[in-house]
Amino acid sequence: MRKVFTTTRIQLIISMMVSVLIPTILINLFYYQQLNKSTRTQLLSYQKEIVQQSADDVQSLVDQINVTTRQLIAMSVSSDMYKNYNEKTPSEKLSTVKSLQRMMQSIVFSVSYHAGTYYIGTDNSIFSNLNTLNADRLLHRIGEEENGVPFDADYYSNVVSVRVIPFLTDIQNYNRYNALQTIGIDLQYSDLENIFAEKYNPGEMEFFIINDANKLIYYLSDSDYQWEQTIGKEVSGAQYSYLSNFDSREKEQIYNYISGPGWNVYAYIHLDALTADFSAQNRSLALILLITLFFAVIFSCFVSKSITRPINDLITKMKKIGEADKSTPAVVTRNRDIMVLSYTFDDMLVQIDKLNQITIEKEKEKTSMQLRALQAQINPHFLYNTLEDIRSIALEYGVISISEMTKALAKIFRYCISKENIVTVREEINHIKNYAQIQHYRYGDRLSIMYYVDDAIMNCRIVKFILQPMIENAISHGIEPKRGKGVITIIGSKKQREIEFRIIDNGMGMTSEQIERINEDLTDKREPSKGIGLINVDMRLKLHYGEKYGIIVESHLGEGTQVTVRMPYTEEVLDDKSSDIR
Structure with a gap:
C-alpha cells in the first residue's frame, strides 16, 4: 500500500480548522437545538391557547342558546295568550300567532347564530320567528331530529337544505291551558365551522367534536x-382507532x-409540523458556518506559514550541511521553540x-593497542614455557612438591590465557582443583x-x-583468620531449568x-570491602544471563558463610558477550 505523505503546514491548517470548526459546529447545533426546542414549546403553547379559545367559543355559543331557551320558556309560561288557543276563532288565532312572533323576534333579534326559532304546539301548530319556515316539512322532520346532532334541514328553503344543529327543549304542562309542548332553536352549522376555520392551520392540527353517544358532530x-x-x-372503528391511538412523539x-x-x-396538534419550516434559521446557521470556515482557512494559513517558514529554513540548512556546506547562516525567527531547535x-x-x-583519536589508539597486543602474545607463551622448564628441573632434582605446584600453576595459567570465555562445568571444577x-x-591439613x-x-x-573467586x-576471609581446620564444600545441582552452586565454608x-x-555493594555494583571479586562475578552473570541471575551471600558470625550462584541450565555454546575479559 502506497504511503500518503503530507506536510507540517497542511497538518497545522487541518488541526486549526478542526479546532475552530468543531466547537463552532457544536455551539451552533446546541443553539439550533435549544432554539428549536424553545420555538416548539412556544408554538405548542400558542396552539393550546387557540384550542382552548375555540372550545370556549363553542361553550359560549351553547350557553347563549340555553339562555335564549330559558327566556322563551319563561315567556311561554308567564303569558296567557296561549290559553284556550284551540277554542279561539281563526282571527283570534292569527292575532295570537303574530303576537308570539313579535315576542320571539324581539328575543332573538340580536342573536346571529340562530337559523331559526320555533314553538311546537300540542296540536302540532308551529310558531316561529321566521315567516318563511315551512311548517309541514318541520313537522315531518320532528321525529328525525336528534338534540345536538347536525342534520340537513329542508324546512327553511324550498331550494336547498341548510345544515343545522337542533336544540329541542320540552315544556312542562304547568296547567291544562298550556298549548305549547316544545321549543326548538336551530344553530347554523356554518357558525360552528367559522369558530374553528379561522384558527385552523392545515397539517398542524385537527379538530373533532363527538357527543356522548359517539356520534360525529363536527370535524376539521x-x-x-x-x-x-x-x-x-x-364514528366507525377505524376512525375511532385513529382518534384513540396516537403517538405522543408525533401528536x-x-x-x-x-x-x-x-x-x-378533541384537538390534535402535530408536533413535527410546528417546527417543519425553519428555513430562515437553517440559512442563518449555514451562513455562520461558511463565515467561520472562511476565517478559519485564512487564520490557519497565516499561522501555519509563520510556523513552517523557519522550519523550512532549518530543513534547507540541514540539506546544505549534508552536502558539506557548513557556511549556512543561523535561522532567525520570533518563535522561541524554533530558535531553541536551531541553536540545538x-x-x-x-x-x-x-x-x-x-573517533579519529580512538582509531589511532586502537591500531596502536592492536600492535601492542600482537607483541604481548609472545609473553604468556614465554611464561608458560618457563614454568615447564622449572617443573623439569624440579623433577630432575627430585623435588616433587615444586614439580606438582609448577604443574598445577601451569594448568591454571593455560586455563587463564585460553581465549574461550565459555567453558564446561567440568573444566571449571578442574581449574578449582588445580587452584x-x-x-x-600452603595450608596443609588446615584446609x-x-x-x-x-x-x-x-x-x-x-x-x-x-567459582574460583568464591x-x-x-580461604582469604573465612579460613585463614580461623583457628583450626577449615572446610570448604562445593555443591552443584540442577533445579528445573537452572544450575545452582553453593560454596559453604x-x-x-x-x-x-x-x-x-x-x-x-552488589546492588550498587561497588567492590565490597570483604569478598574481592564478588561484584565481578555478579556483574558477569547478569551481563550473560540477565538480572534474575547472580550470587546471594549468607553468613552468621562464628558459623561460616554460604555463597549461592545461580545461572540457567544449557549445554549450548553461548554468545561471547564478555570477550574483553580474558
Whole structure:
C-alpha cells in the first residue's frame, strides 16, 4: 500500500480548522437545538391557547342558546295568550300567532347564530320567528331530529337544505291551558365551522367534536378518512382507532368538554409540523458556518506559514550541511521553540565535530593497542614455557612438591590465557582443583575442599572464572583468620531449568551489618570491602544471563558463610558477550 505523505503546514491548517470548526459546529447545533426546542414549546403553547379559545367559543355559543331557551320558556309560561288557543276563532288565532312572533323576534333579534326559532304546539301548530319556515316539512322532520346532532334541514328553503344543529327543549304542562309542548332553536352549522376555520392551520392540527353517544358532530381534518359521510352518525372503528391511538412523539391531544349537549372536543396538534419550516434559521446557521470556515482557512494559513517558514529554513540548512556546506547562516525567527531547535542543531554540529575528532583519536589508539597486543602474545607463551622448564628441573632434582605446584600453576595459567570465555562445568571444577592443590601446599591439613557436583551438569556450559573467586574469598576471609581446620564444600545441582552452586565454608563468618553492606555493594555494583571479586562475578552473570541471575551471600558470625550462584541450565555454546575479559 502506497504511503500518503503530507506536510507540517497542511497538518497545522487541518488541526486549526478542526479546532475552530468543531466547537463552532457544536455551539451552533446546541443553539439550533435549544432554539428549536424553545420555538416548539412556544408554538405548542400558542396552539393550546387557540384550542382552548375555540372550545370556549363553542361553550359560549351553547350557553347563549340555553339562555335564549330559558327566556322563551319563561315567556311561554308567564303569558296567557296561549290559553284556550284551540277554542279561539281563526282571527283570534292569527292575532295570537303574530303576537308570539313579535315576542320571539324581539328575543332573538340580536342573536346571529340562530337559523331559526320555533314553538311546537300540542296540536302540532308551529310558531316561529321566521315567516318563511315551512311548517309541514318541520313537522315531518320532528321525529328525525336528534338534540345536538347536525342534520340537513329542508324546512327553511324550498331550494336547498341548510345544515343545522337542533336544540329541542320540552315544556312542562304547568296547567291544562298550556298549548305549547316544545321549543326548538336551530344553530347554523356554518357558525360552528367559522369558530374553528379561522384558527385552523392545515397539517398542524385537527379538530373533532363527538357527543356522548359517539356520534360525529363536527370535524376539521386533512386525513384520508371519510369524515364528511360520518357527520351526525356514529364514528366507525377505524376512525375511532385513529382518534384513540396516537403517538405522543408525533401528536399531542387536547381535550375539552362542552356541557349541555354533551360534546367532547378533541384537538390534535402535530408536533413535527410546528417546527417543519425553519428555513430562515437553517440559512442563518449555514451562513455562520461558511463565515467561520472562511476565517478559519485564512487564520490557519497565516499561522501555519509563520510556523513552517523557519522550519523550512532549518530543513534547507540541514540539506546544505549534508552536502558539506557548513557556511549556512543561523535561522532567525520570533518563535522561541524554533530558535531553541536551531541553536540545538548548531550545538549538535559542534558536538559531532568533537566526536569525529575523538573517533579519529580512538582509531589511532586502537591500531596502536592492536600492535601492542600482537607483541604481548609472545609473553604468556614465554611464561608458560618457563614454568615447564622449572617443573623439569624440579623433577630432575627430585623435588616433587615444586614439580606438582609448577604443574598445577601451569594448568591454571593455560586455563587463564585460553581465549574461550565459555567453558564446561567440568573444566571449571578442574581449574578449582588445580587452584586447591597449590593452596594445600600452603595450608596443609588446615584446609579441606569437598566436591558434590551432579554428573548431570558436568557438560553444561557456563561463564569462565565463576567459582574460583568464591573459593579464594572463602580461604582469604573465612579460613585463614580461623583457628583450626577449615572446610570448604562445593555443591552443584540442577533445579528445573537452572544450575545452582553453593560454596559453604566453616570460617569466621560475618555480622548482619557486614552482610547488609556487601548486598548494598552488589546492588550498587561497588567492590565490597570483604569478598574481592564478588561484584565481578555478579556483574558477569547478569551481563550473560540477565538480572534474575547472580550470587546471594549468607553468613552468621562464628558459623561460616554460604555463597549461592545461580545461572540457567544449557549445554549450548553461548554468545561471547564478555570477550574483553580474558
